[in-house]
Amino acid sequence: MIKLATWNVNSVKARLGHLTRWLEAAKPDIVCLQELKCQADDFPALEVKALGYFAEVAGQKSYNGVAILSREKATEVVRALPGDKSDEQARYIEATIGGLRVASVYLPNGNPAPGEKFDYKLAWMNRLTSRAASLLESERVFALAGDFNVCPTDEDVFDPAAMAVDALCRPESRARFHALLNLGLTDALRALHPAGHLYTYWDYQQRRWQNGEGLRIDHIMLSPQAADRLAACAVDKRPRGEDKTSDHTPVVCELAF
C-alpha cells in the first residue's frame, strides 16, 4: 500500500515542527508540499531526511515553492510545468517514485478576477491539462496532488453565494478543473466521498476554522490506472487545529500497489 498525501504548509520554515510531527504521526510514503516560501537551498532537507524522507524541491524566495518527499528516492525529476519557458514561478515539480509518476502542483490563486492574475491562472490550468494529456498518452500511472485553488462545485464552499465571483469558484476555473476530469482523471476524495461538505482550507480571518467555514481546494487527481488502485482517501483535519499552523490541512489517499 502506498500512502500519498498533499499539504500546503504556508512556509515550510515556519511550519517545520508541524510538518515533522505530522510525518511521524501519519507516516505517509509520498508527500506533495506547496507554498514552501523558500529557495531550494533553504529547504530543511536534513530534518526530513532524519525522518526517512528524500526531498526534491522547486524553490523560490518568499513565494510559491513546491516539493515531493518520498521514502524511496525519486527519479526523472522535472521542476517546471511545460508550456511556458518564461514562467519563473515555482509551482510544479514532477518525479517518479517506484512505478508512480507524481506531481506536486500549486495552482495560481487568480484573484482579483478578471485581471492579469486570473488570465495567468487560466493559462496555467491549460498547460496543466496539456501535461495531464501527455502523461495519459504515455500510459503512465500518475497522480497530480496539490493546492489547485479551485472549488470544483458549490458543495466544496461554505458560502457559495459570497464566493461566486471569486477566482476559486468562477466558471472559467471550474471548467478547466472539469477538463481534467473529462480527460479521465479521478478526484480521489470525491470518488470515495461523493456527497457532503469536505474542506481542506480555512481562512485565518474571521474565525473560519472555529466556525467550520472552509473550502475544498486541495486535491489528489489520479490517472485511470492509479484510480483503479484507490483504497482510501480522507482529509486529515488534525494539523489545522494546532497553534500557529497552516491555513490548509493534508489530504491523504491510499493506493493498493
Add this chain to the structure above:
DNA sequence: ATGGTAGCCTTGCTA
C-alpha cells in the same frame, strides 16, 4: 465599516 490574519524580510505583496 473595504476591515480582518499570516508569512515574507518589503515597509507592500501575496494569499
